[in-house]
Amino acid sequence: MLLLHGFPESWYSWRHQLVALAEAGFHAVAPNQRGYPGTGGPAAVEDYTILHLVGDAVALIEALGESTATVVGHDWGAPVAWHTALLRPDVVRGVAALSVPYSKRSPTPTLTGLRSRFGDNFYQLYFQQPGVAEAGFEADLDRAFRRSLVGLSGDSPHIRPLVVPEGGGFADIWPAPEKLPSWLTEQDIGAYVREYAGTSLTGPLNWYRNIDRNWALTAAWETAKITPPALMLAGDRDPVISWFDPVRLEASMRSVISDLRGFRLLPGAGHWVQQERPEEINAALVDFAGATS
Template sequence: MVEHRTVDVNGIRLHIAEEGEGPLVVLLHGFPESWHSWRHQFGPLAAAGFRVVAPDQRGYGASDHPQDVSAYSILHLTGDVVGLIHALGEERAFVVGHDWGAPVAWHTALFRPDVVRGVAGLSVPPPFRGERPPLQAMRERFGGHFYWNYFDQPGVADAEFGKDPRSALRRLLVGASGDGAGGGCYEQALVTDLERGWLADMPEPDELPAWLTEEDLDELTASYANGFTGALNWYRNLDRNWELTAPWHGAGVTPPALYMYGDRDLVPAFPGTAERIGRLPELMPNLVRDPILLPGCGHWTQQERPEEVNAALVDFLTELRG
């Protein structure tokens, strides 16, 4: 049974959900999600002999929402993960991330391989540092219309999503799923009309897909009672993160690793991402197997394809546990 509590970590309070006993597995959600996005993983991983913990990351849900935008840098986010592992009484853990949680997981493994027994990423491959700041690069490529640049504007996306959080979340989740209209075309789905907003061309779905219930949507909507600003502040640190990670330019992720993604996910269609995925076996010397492609799956990997994700994670974690 999943239990909930609050833990003091890295100068803030994090709400966590946990179940099971054994080696620690930390599950890191993405945007716009919460701990609840891992609801299908708790039981199978706990049954396989692992202690499963999923936090609401800083700026999300029942965890603290620092006001300072700079408090959401990659150093703060990875510091939260390392601090959480130690606060839970462990020296090392397995770290698994999806969407924004994947870069946090990859960077935790990059910065602190001594703490990470193994790392898995869903949707977003390892964020090897590019030659230019990402917000700047996308601004030049799309004239400021890419959704990262839209999110970077203080208060703008916050207000758009905050008008009707449930409708915004419904549109975003369905639109970016394998059942949605995005279909892997990022230019159609992720380039924004700055006057009309990002949701303007995302239709309100008549019905939810089978993997998402009204109760799931209720749970997620309630987690945004404090608004979207904390979550959006992660995007507002993209260029700052590029500056902060300069010492690791060219470095690789050395702990044992696993990567999986859907063939209808928008993220692999980003400029240069498909090429990066193809090079993962050489960039990550301890990649345990080739990247796992999930046919028909969109962006919400562990929610859309829980059985396949659970099987891959259990195999990966069990093998590393020895």
């Protein structure tokens, strides 16, 4: 089972799943993806397209001596998982995505639609500015992780639109939390801070800087469906999910995924669903992987 993390995370986001999946008899692997700490990612922005990221996933499966895998992705890892299933169904036994659904290709470039809907300060547009988001995040890693991990969770008192305040940075979307929720410890924040210490965020942010390039590169698959068995899990208090009507979202996904075996929103959970609700996610992944092995 290949577990693909999101932004701004690392393999550590899968700490609960690695143990549970191993105990269930699966070989689970959670790499740091291209450009993330310790990977020595390439410098060129255009080397972070969805085609490169899918290529990395397929190459890792092969390097581990396997011909197929169940591919699981969270946040940015979800589009990588979805597209691995789309582009290379021959190596995907099943695909599970957390927090980010698969949707039809938009008729206009992705960032154009996001700007129209959310404005110029939407976080994905803010991330397009070379060096700006890096500086804000790297200036205080503890502050950035503390605010974003709590702010995007189900424990945040309000589901905030992901719009960067004028003159602020990504972490300024959320206030400083008064205390940590039960699922997040000081040790967890410290683990992320240590992993990113002395590492530029340019590699991870380059994923966002290829959003419109990905839209163009995937045009040939506009009418193609994802054919491997699939599972979608998310928190119902996830700001990403709040963009959609759940009933319409499930129907839309079923129109482009041939075998969607589950669509579940966990009540009260936020964006970091596998960290917030590990037991429920572990059980769902074990069942899904067992049924598709």
